[in-house]
Amino acid sequence: MQVEPRVTVxxxxxxxxxxxxxxxxYPHGIHVAIRDGLVAHGFADVRTATLDEPEHxxxxxxxxxxxxxxxxxxxxxxxxxxxxxxxxxxxxWAGMGLVVLHSGHYSKIFxxxxxxxxxxxxxxxxxxxxxxxxxSPGHPIAAGLGRFFEIEMEExxxxxxxxxxxxxxxxxxxxxxxxVFRSGCTYTRGRGRIFYFRPGxxxxxxxxxxxxxxxxxxxxxxxxxxxSRV
Amino acid sequence: MQVEPRVTVxxxxxxxxxxxxxxxxYPHGIHVAIRDGLVAHGFADVRTATLDEPEHxxxxxxxxxxxxxxxxxxxxxxxxxxxxxxxxxxxxWAGMGLVVLHSGHYSKIFxxxxxxxxxxxxxxxxxxxxxxxxxSPGHPIAAGLGRFFEIEMEExxxxxxxxxxxxxxxxxxxxxxxxVFRSGCTYTRGRGRIFYFRPGxxxxxxxxxxxxxxxxxxxxxxxxxxxSRV
Amino acid sequence: MQVEPRVTVxxxxxxxxxxxxxxxxYPHGIHVAIRDGLVAHGFADVRTATLDEPEHxxxxxxxxxxxxxxxxxxxxxxxxxxxxxxxxxxxxWAGMGLVVLHSGHYSKIFxxxxxxxxxxxxxxxxxxxxxxxxxSPGHPIAAGLGRFFEIEMEExxxxxxxxxxxxxxxxxxxxxxxxVFRSGCTYTRGRGRIFYFRPGxxxxxxxxxxxxxxxxxxxxxxxxxxxSRV
Amino acid sequence: MQVEPRVTVxxxxxxxxxxxxxxxxYPHGIHVAIRDGLVAHGFADVRTATLDEPEHxxxxxxxxxxxxxxxxxxxxxxxxxxxxxxxxxxxxWAGMGLVVLHSGHYSKIFxxxxxxxxxxxxxxxxxxxxxxxxxSPGHPIAAGLGRFFEIEMEExxxxxxxxxxxxxxxxxxxxxxxxVFRSGCTYTRGRGRIFYFRPGxxxxxxxxxxxxxxxxxxxxxxxxxxxSRV
Numbered sequence: 001m002q003v004e005p006r007v008t009v010x011x012x013x014x015x016x017x018x019x020x021x022x023x024x025x026y027p028h029g030i031h032v033a034i035r036d037g038l039v040a041h042g043f044a045d046v047r048t049a050t051l052d053e054p055e056h057x058x059x060x061x062x063x064x065x066x067x068x069x070x071x072x073x074x075x076x077x078x079x080x081x082x083x084x085x086x087x088x089x090x091x092x093w094a095g096m097g098l099v100v101l102h103s104g105h106y107s108k109i110f111x112x113x114x115x116x117x118x119x120x121x122x123x124x125x126x127x128x129x130x131x132x133x134x135x136s137p138g139h140p141i142a143a144g145l146g147r148f149f150e151i152e153m154e155e156x157x158x159x160x161x162x163x164x165x166x167x168x169x170x171x172x173x174x175x176x177x178x179x180v181f182r183s184g185c186t187y188t189r190g191r192g193r194i195f196y197f198r199p200g201x202x203x204x205x206x207x208x209x210x211x212x213x214x215x216x217x218x219x220x221x222x223x224x225x226x227x228s229r230v
Numbered sequence: 231m232q233v234e235p236r237v238t239v240x241x242x243x244x245x246x247x248x249x250x251x252x253x254x255x256y257p258h259g260i261h262v263a264i265r266d267g268l269v270a271h272g273f274a275d276v277r278t279a280t281l282d283e284p285e286h287x288x289x290x291x292x293x294x295x296x297x298x299x300x301x302x303x304x305x306x307x308x309x310x311x312x313x314x315x316x317x318x319x320x321x322x323w324a325g326m327g328l329v330v331l332h333s334g335h336y337s338k339i340f341x342x343x344x345x346x347x348x349x350x351x352x353x354x355x356x357x358x359x360x361x362x363x364x365x366s367p368g369h370p371i372a373a374g375l376g377r378f379f380e381i382e383m384e385e386x387x388x389x390x391x392x393x394x395x396x397x398x399x400x401x402x403x404x405x406x407x408x409x410v411f412r413s414g415c416t417y418t419r420g421r422g423r424i425f426y427f428r429p430g431x432x433x434x435x436x437x438x439x440x441x442x443x444x445x446x447x448x449x450x451x452x453x454x455x456x457x458s459r460v
Numbered sequence: 461m462q463v464e465p466r467v468t469v470x471x472x473x474x475x476x477x478x479x480x481x482x483x484x485x486y487p488h489g490i491h492v493a494i495r496d497g498l499v500a501h502g503f504a505d506v507r508t509a510t511l512d513e514p515e516h517x518x519x520x521x522x523x524x525x526x527x528x529x530x531x532x533x534x535x536x537x538x539x540x541x542x543x544x545x546x547x548x549x550x551x552x553w554a555g556m557g558l559v560v561l562h563s564g565h566y567s568k569i570f571x572x573x574x575x576x577x578x579x580x581x582x583x584x585x586x587x588x589x590x591x592x593x594x595x596s597p598g599h600p601i602a603a604g605l606g607r608f609f610e611i612e613m614e615e616x617x618x619x620x621x622x623x624x625x626x627x628x629x630x631x632x633x634x635x636x637x638x639x640v641f642r643s644g645c646t647y648t649r650g651r652g653r654i655f656y657f658r659p660g661x662x663x664x665x666x667x668x669x670x671x672x673x674x675x676x677x678x679x680x681x682x683x684x685x686x687x688s689r690v
Numbered sequence: 691m692q693v694e695p696r697v698t699v700x701x702x703x704x705x706x707x708x709x710x711x712x713x714x715x716y717p718h719g720i721h722v723a724i725r726d727g728l729v730a731h732g733f734a735d736v737r738t739a740t741l742d743e744p745e746h747x748x749x750x751x752x753x754x755x756x757x758x759x760x761x762x763x764x765x766x767x768x769x770x771x772x773x774x775x776x777x778x779x780x781x782x783w784a785g786m787g788l789v790v791l792h793s794g795h796y797s798k799i800f801x802x803x804x805x806x807x808x809x810x811x812x813x814x815x816x817x818x819x820x821x822x823x824x825x826s827p828g829h830p831i832a833a834g835l836g837r838f839f840e841i842e843m844e845e846x847x848x849x850x851x852x853x854x855x856x857x858x859x860x861x862x863x864x865x866x867x868x869x870v871f872r873s874g875c876t877y878t879r880g881r882g883r884i885f886y887f888r889p890g891x892x893x894x895x896x897x898x899x900x901x902x903x904x905x906x907x908x909x910x911x912x913x914x915x916x917x918s919r920v
Contacts (some may be wrong), residue, residue, distance in 0.1 A: 417624075632870045
C-alpha cells in the first residue's frame with residue numbers, strides 16, 4: 001500500500017531574522033509558511049530544518065526519514081557544509097525527492113545534481129507582476145491550475161538560466177518588465193526526482209498564494225518515491 | 231567534402247495575392263522575402279515553390295534535390311494534397327531538413343511529424359511587441375544573436391502549444407500583452423532535423439528583420455543533412 | 461479520489477484463428493491472455509476488442525470509456541480503418557494511455573503518434589533466448605523486477621528501430637543471436653502517455669510469463685490518466 | 691571561418707607502466723594510441739597529458755588552448771586533484787568538448803558533470819566478444835559505420851549504468867556473456883558537449899581498431915565548439 005510521504009522543508013532562515021521587510025512577511029520563517037501550505041494540502045508528516053541547527057538539521061537520521069526535501073536558500077549557500085550536501089545528494093540518488101525553490105537554483109545541492117553553473121545573472125527585486133503560464137497542462141504538477149496564474153509582485157529572473165534541458169518544462173514565467181523564465185523544470189538523478197519552481201522572494205508573500213501552495217504540493221507529490229506517491 | 235545545402239522555400243502564397251495589407255508588405259510573396267534573406271546569408275542554391283503550382287511545386291524531383299525545405303502556410307493547410315505531405319514526410323525521414331515557420335505549426339506536414347495536435351488556440355493579430363529571448367545560447371541556431379531581440383509588431387501566440395517536448399528549446403517569446411511562447415523548438419524524425427520558428431505574420435515585415443533572417447539562416451544550416459552542413 | 465483505470469485490450473486476432481501454431485498457444489486469442497494477466501494483477505475493468513468486430517470494437521463510446529488501450533497487431537495493420545486510427549489518436553491526445561506491444565510498433569496508430577517510420581527491418585522468428593535488461597530501475601514500469609528477466613524463446617528484433625528518442629528507455633533486450641533492442645520505450649503525445657513493450661510473438665507463450673504480465677500491468681498503471689492512476 | 695579543433699588526450703597512464711599485460715599492448719601508453727588514431731583521422735593539433743605531470747598536465751593555459759579533451763582513467767580517479775576537476779568543469783561549461791572513455795564513467799569530472807553516481811557495478815574482464823550496435827544511424831558520431839561493428843575481446847559492463855538519460859543514445863553494446871550496455875551517450879552541460887564511449891580496457895588493443903578510432907574521431911568532431919567543428 002502507498003503511504004503518505006514524509007516531507008522536510010529546509011530553509012536557510014536568514015533574511016526573516018535579520019531583515020525587517022522579510023520578517024514582516026514571514027515572521028516565523030519561510031519554512032513555516034511552506035509547511036503550513038503543505039499541511040493545508042493534506043500532508044500529515046511535514047517537519048522543518050534550518051541552516052543554523054546542528055548539521056543544518058539534516059542529519060542522516062532525518063534524511064533517512066524524509067521522502068521529499070523542499071529547499072529554500074539565497075545568501076548563505078556557501079555556509080552549507082559540503083558533507084551535508086554530499087549526504088543529501090546520496091539520498092536523492094537513492095530515491096528521495098527534492099523540490100528546489102527560487103534562489104535555490106544556485107544552492108550547492110542543485111548545482112551538484114545538475115552538473116551545470118545553474119546561474120541566473122540578471123534579476124530585479126523591484127516587484128514586478130509575474131504571470132506563470134502552464135506549458136505542460138497534462139503534467140501532474142500542473143493539476144488543478146488554469147492556463148496561467150499571476151503573482152502581483154515578485155522578483156524577476158532573466159534567461160538564460162544555465163541548467164541542463166529539463167525532462168519536462170511545466171511553467172514559463174512572463175514578467176511585466178520584459179523577461180521570461182523557465183519557472184517549472186523537472187529532472188531525474190539516480191532514482192530521485194527533482195522539481196525546480198521559481199517564485200518566492202523573501203520580501204513578498206508568495207508562499208501564501210493559493211496557486212503557489214498548490215504547485216508546491218503537486219511538486220512534492222510528484223517527487224515522492226513511488227512507494228509513497230499518493 | 232561538404233557542399234552547400236540546396237534549399238527550397240515553400241509558401242502557400244495566398245494572403246499576398248488576395249489581401250492588400252499583405253501584398254503591401256510582401257509584394258512578391260513571403261517566400262521571396264525569405265529566399266532573399268537566405269541569399270544574403272550566403273546560400274547560393276535557394277529556389278521557391280508555392281501551393282498553386284502543379285503538385286504544389288514539390289515533385290519528387292524537386293524534393294530529391296532539396297536538402298532543407300522551409301515551410302510557410304496559414305489558411306490553406308487543408309488544400310495541401312495528402313500525397314505531397316506523404317512525400318515530404320518520407321524525405322524528412324531520409325534526412326532532408328525542415329524549417330517550419332509561424333502558423334506552419336498547424337500544417338499537415340508538421341502535425342504528421344510531431345504526432346500531436348500542434349495547435350495554438352489563442353492568438354492576437356493586433357500587433358504587439360514581441361521579445362524573443364535566447365534560452366539556449368550555446369546552440370548553433372542562436373549563433374550571432376544577443377541575449378534577446380525584438381520585433382516591434384507581431385501577432386502573438388499563447389501557450390499551451392500542443393507539441394511533444396522539443397529536443398532543444400532555443401527561444402521563448404515574451405509578448406507585451408502578457409503571453410509567452412516556445413518560439414524556437416527542434417526535433418528529429420528519422421534522419422531528418424526539424425526546426426520550428428514562430429514569427430512571421432503575413433501583414434508585418436518580419437521576414438525583413440536582420441535577426442529573423444539570421445535565425446532562419448542558422449536554422450537552415452543546422453537542419454541540413456550532415457554532408458551539406460556548412 | 462483515484463479510481464481504477466478502465467482497460468481495453470485490442471488484438472487483430474488473426475494468427476490465433478488461422479495459424480495452428482498460434483492457436484495452440486493462444487486458443488482464445490492473445491487478447492484474452494493479456495486480459496487474464498491484467499485481471500490477475502488486480503485490474504477489475506478489462507474488456508477486449510478485435511479487428512473483425514464492427515468498427516474494430518473501438519467505437520467512440522468504447523474509447524470514451526477506456527482509460528488505457530493495449531494494442532497488439534501484426535499482419536493486418538493495413539486493415540485498420542483510418543477513421544478508427546484518427547479516433548484513437550484523438551483519445552490519446554485527450555489523455556487515454558496506450559500500451560503498444562511487439563509488432564504493434566508498425567501499426568498505423570503508433571506510427572501516427574511517433575511521426576516516424578517506426579520500422580524494424582531485421583527480425584528472426586526462430587525462437588532465440590531473450591534477456592530483457594532493466595536500464596531504468598527507478599521507473600515505475602520496472603517496479604518489482606530484478607536486474608533482468610529472460611524469455612526462453614522469442615522472435616528477435618534488430619536495431620535500428622526508427623522511432624524518436626523515447627522520454628525514458630526502460631528496457632534493452634539482449635538476444636542470443638547477437639542483437640540488441642530498445643524493448644521498453646515511453647512517449648507523451650498531447651496528454652496521453654504511450655508505452656512500447658517489445659515481446660510477444662504469436663507462436664510463443666510470452667504473455668503467460670509472470671514478468672511479462674507484470675511489465676504490462678505496470679505499463680497500464682503508468683499510462684493511465686492521472687485521475688485513474690492507482 | 692572554422693578552424694581545426696585543438697585536442698588534448700588525457701590518460702592516468704598507470705597500467706601501461708606497472709602492468710605487463712597493459713605495457714605489452716600499449717607500450718607508449720593509451721593516450722599515444724588514441725592520439726595516433728586522431729592524427730590518422732586528420733586532426734593536426736593533438737597533444738597528450740597524464741596524471742603524474744604537474745597539475746596532471748592540465749594547467750589553465752593547456753585547457754584554454756584545448757577545444758576537446760579526451761579522458762581515460764581507471765584506478766586512480768581519486769588521485770586527480772579537485773582543483774583540476776573544477777578547472778576542467780568550468781572549461782566544459784564555457785564550451786570545451788569532453789570525450790570520456792571506458793572506465794572514465796567513474797572519473798570525478800564525469801560524475802561532477804552528470805550529477806549522478808555514474809557507476810557500473812558489474813563487469814567482467816575475461817575478454818568477451820562485444821558487438822557495438824548503432825541505434826542512431828543518422829547521428830554524426832555514427833558516420834561511416836555499418837549497422838554494427840565487433841571487438842573480438844573486451845571487458846564487459848552490465849546495466850544499469852547510473853547516469854541521466856542521454857540526449858542521444860548512439861550505441862548499445864551486446865556482449866557474448868549476456869549483457870547489454872548503453873555504450874555511446876551524449877550530454878550537454880553549459881555550452882560544452884560531452885560524449886561517453888564505452889570500449890577500451892587496458893589489456894586489449896581496442897584503441898587500434900579502425901571503427902573505434904573512427905568513433906573517437908567522430909566524437910571529437912561532434913564535441914568541438916561550433917567555431918572549430920570541421
